[in-house]
Amino acid sequence: MKNNLNKQILRQRHVPERSCISCREKKTKRELIRIVCRAGVVEIDPKGKEAGRGVYLCPIRECWDTGLKGNRLEYALRTELILENRQALIEYGKSLPRRGES
């Protein structure tokens, strides 16, 4: 167990990978969009450098739809998502291409 953990840390140091909370695909941080929770405010973190608990989503409409449905995002961020913040994220998701589109 401890060994596995060490290996994981080493690999992440080499190429930082994160997985999308919707499709669970592993990608590099640059290929995903980070959502951060800071002092109860949940918002997109375009540079991926904000302090706070963060989760990642693919820049694909389907992943945002799935991620914002139900309480998946709240569960991952361990916070309550206020309606205003959820609405802003849904709006952002609408601007994204569907899977397979470019």
Ligand SMILES: [Zn+2]
């Ligand atoms: Zn995804």
